[in-house]
Amino acid sequence: MAEKSGNNVTQTVSESNDDTVVTAGTDNTASDKTTDKNITVxxxxxxxxxxxxxxxxxxxxxxxxVGNxxxxxxxxxxxxxxxxxxxxxxEYSFSDLDSINSVTIVNYSEKIDKRAFQYNEMKKLNILGGNPKVDKSAFSSxxxxxxxHFEKCGVDFKEYSFYGCGNNAVVDFKECNGxxxxxxxxxxxxxxxxxxxxNLEIEQSAFSGCDKIVSIQASNSTLDIGEYGFYGVGSDAVVEFTDCSIAMDDRSFQDSSIGKLTVTGEKFTTGKSSFSSCEDLTELLIDCATVDxxxxxxxxxESLKSLSISKDKNDTNIKIDNRAFQDxxxxEDVTIGNGEIELGDSVFADCSEKIKITIAGKNYSADELSEGLPQ
Structure with missing residues (x-):
């Protein structure tokens, strides 16, 4: 039940068992609860x-x-x-407008049509609460x-919905699912x-070709990154996944310009060639209980100098498949912790002649590991 006062309403969305109850007032504010996390915004x-x-x-x-x-x-x-x-x-309701500085969408769980904001010259977009269905090319260009900014909202973004947008843009997701x-x-x-x-599923080529990125930071999140999800991104970018569970498909970050990659949390799995040919990567630190x-x-x-995988952990499950670090x-410096460790063939083939490999406190040469970890 809602009371209305002109065009301005206060919305408070609260959860009651299986139903969502909406009440309204007249103080021109808006708030929302994302029922998945039971948080009020x-x-x-x-x-x-x-x-x-x-x-x-x-x-x-x-x-x-836009009317008047x-x-x-x-x-x-x-x-x-x-x-x-x-x-x-x-469609086209706010497209190609140069008179708007920012757009804020609050508690909206319906459809944003294709090309609704295409070519709009706004500088800031906020989507807060709700679960908007963002159609193809809705904010493209x-x-x-x-x-x-996306905060405490469902994420249902169709292909190309933000294609080719931004002017050195900062993009952030807080407490979002979808x-x-x-x-x-x-x-x-x-x-x-x-x-x-x-908790996000980032599908094929979702951020591919975003070559101006200098920072990707994720924390306390579960990310499923599809094939080519971040292909060719970055400009010597720093990528940090902190306290995350990460699953990647093939070639997720292939050919990207990443300077440093740090992954901590419960689980880190890659597909084939997920980071292959990331030629600017110099430092790789993985500190997870499960690594695959x-x-x-x-x-x-070719620039990678140091690799550390769960070096201070004793109860780990680490699997490194064939040729994972070839070429x-x-x-030169590889340290891998203790636990259940499985190495494929030629994992460190054609690396530096000076390479030092320590696994569970024991030193190995690359040749000694050419057919996996000796039993």
Whole structure:
């Protein structure tokens, strides 16, 4: 049940057993609870007035244009002035506009149509709460975007939805769950990505070609990264997965410019060639209970000098498949901890002649490990 007062409402979403109860007031603020995490988010925002609506005649409506709204910082309302629920932000409704500085979407769990904001020149986008369905190319080519924030919301982004967007943009996800579809952010001008307390499936080529990235930071998150998910990204980027569970498909970061990679948490698994030919990678630190590096995982990382895998752990499960570090020609220092350890063939073939390999406190040469770990 809701009470309305013009175009401005306060929404409080709370969970009650299997139902979601929505109440409304008139103090022009909005708050939301993401029921997956049972967290309430409150934001003091005033919904924009003057936008153009189109009623569907059944208590629902679409936003179809900017109308006579003059706000520089647009906050998308969830209801029309007549009280119809917004179920669609229609195609081209905010496209190719240069008059808007920022867009904020709060508690919205309906569809953002294809190309709804395409070519918009906004500098900042906030999606807070709710579970919006973002269709193909909805925000593509928003080339002035400097900040893109997702907080406590469901992630349902279709392919190309943010393709080619950004102006050295900062992208962050906080307490979000869902799927970033194929090529969602492909070829975007992004400087950094921050992910915290999330459970995300990042599908094929989702961030591929984002070659301006200098930082990828994830913490307390579970990430499933598809084939080519971050292919060819980075500019000597620092990549840190802290207290995370990471599963990668083949070639997830292949041909990327990464300077340093650090992974800590419960589990780190790669596919084939996940980091192959990352020629700027110099330092690799993995500190996880379970590590599974597939064939050619770091093949041809020609600048890699040091490798540490769970060196201070005793109860680990480590599997390194065939040729995982082959042709890492500068690799000299390798330390691997204790536990259940399985090595494939030629794991360290064609590495530096000076390579020193320590596994469970025992020293080996690369030749001694050419057919796996001696029994």
């Amino acid at each position: 409150s934001t003091d925002v005033k919904f924009s007035e003057g936008l153009e609506f189109e009623s569907n005649g059944d208590g629902t409506c679409s936003i179809v244009g 709204c003059n706000d520089k910082d647009v906050v998308i309302p969830n209801e029309s002035p007549e009280g119809d629920k917004v179920t669609l932000i229609k 928003c080339e002035e975007l400097e900040e893109i 799927t970033i579809d194929e090529r969602t952010f492909q070829d975007s001008n992004i400087s950094s990505i921050a992910i915290s307390d999330c 590096l597939d064939e050619y995982a770091f093949y041809g990382c 890492c020609e500068k690799l």
